[in-house]
Amino acid sequence: MDEPTRPKSISKKPKYSRFTQQELPAWKPILTPGWVIASFVAVAILFIPAGLLCLSASERVVEIVDRYDDDCLPDTYRTEPDSYIQNNKIDKTCVRTLKVPRKMTAPIFIYYELDNFYQNHRRYVKSRSDKQLRDPGAAEETKDCMPEDIVGGKADQPIVPCGLVAWSLFNDTYKFSKANNVMDIDKRDIAWESDTRVKFGSNVFPRNFQRGELIGGGELDETKPLSEQVDLIVWMRTAALPNFRKLYGKINMDLEANETITVVIQNNYNTYDFGGQKKLILSTASWIGGKNDFFGIAFLTIGGICLFMAINFILLYVFKPRPLGDPTYLSWNRNSNGQ
Secondary structure: OOOOOOOOOOOOOOOOOOOOOOOOOOOOOOOOHHHHHHHHHHHHHHHHHHHHHHHHHHHHOOEEEEEOOOOOOOHHHOOOHHHHHOOOOOOOEEEEEEEOOOOEOOOEEEEEEEEOOOOOOHHHHHOOOHHHHHOHHHOOOOOOOOOOOEOOOOOOOEOEOOOHHHHOOOOOEEEEEEOOEEEOOEOOOOOOHHHHHHHOOOOOOOEOOOOOOOOOOOOOOOOOOHHHOHHHHHHHOOOOOOOEEEEEEEEOOOEOOOOEEEEEEEOOOOOOOOOOEEEEEEEOOEOOEOOOOHHHHHHHHHHHHHHHHHHHHHHHHHHOOOOOOOHHHOHHHOOOOOO
16 A cells, blocks of 8 residues: 655745845944044044034023922911812912012023823823713713722713823912912913814813812812813813823013012922922023923933044044054955955
8 A cells, every 4th residue: 555645744944035145235334443433533523513513502591490399388287288278268368479580581481390190000091081082972981080980980970081190280469460470371272282182172061070079179160161171171280290281371571580470379289198209490491492401411322422432532643553454355255255
């Protein structure tokens, strides 16, 4: 009897190709001292002036930073700050005085800064419904928003906007005056245009917001659509780090050096539970943005290191030169016979 033929085994070995064998033509530069020194010098020439420009732009930004959470807490509540911040019957008005160090040219941006607030926590970030924010027919899309999803356990009473992000909306307020003249706060264009036009619907209105047993933060005007609730839109673009700033508004007038600004603050937001801090910031801007020395220092550091390396290579090349090998002996310059 004939022996049964065995099926041919399928080989997993890849077929030969110049690509898999890395035999395609390639540029293999020889790093001579001239090339190395020129490369380091070129990077230094580019990065050092760029760093100086960034530092100069940052230095021109005028910034006033005022931490007020501790000073706005009455002495009688130092040991129990929660009983103060959670009591709606207590007047939380706090008056602060700011002095302008240098002339500030309009527009002057108003920020609030929170420290030790982890908006990037996974459960916090997921506690929202983006579909509900833009679609009036998706009010009941609250499955990701627990525990701030519905009121009183009733499925027909959804919260709009739902979730912990909206529930914890920052609700401190600021009023500015100079020489007893009220300074207007401009809130136009403080939110991203993509958010106001796409992510937040112009026909979606707040519903049952802050009506639960626990009140988180600020309230919303139920007569205005979400696309016009700019404070909410700014707040819901969550921060990546625990210390962050968010834009509150703009002052469209110049402030002269040594002028005194009076700020009336409503100290409503509870940062005492988690040991957080609240700061009010007034800042101008330059072509690089706000005050930030990081880019300038980073560019100068890289440029300085490259300049230092270039000088070292020059000194080694001049005082202790090393003969270069003959590039004709390199493998890619020889034929298949080794000649």
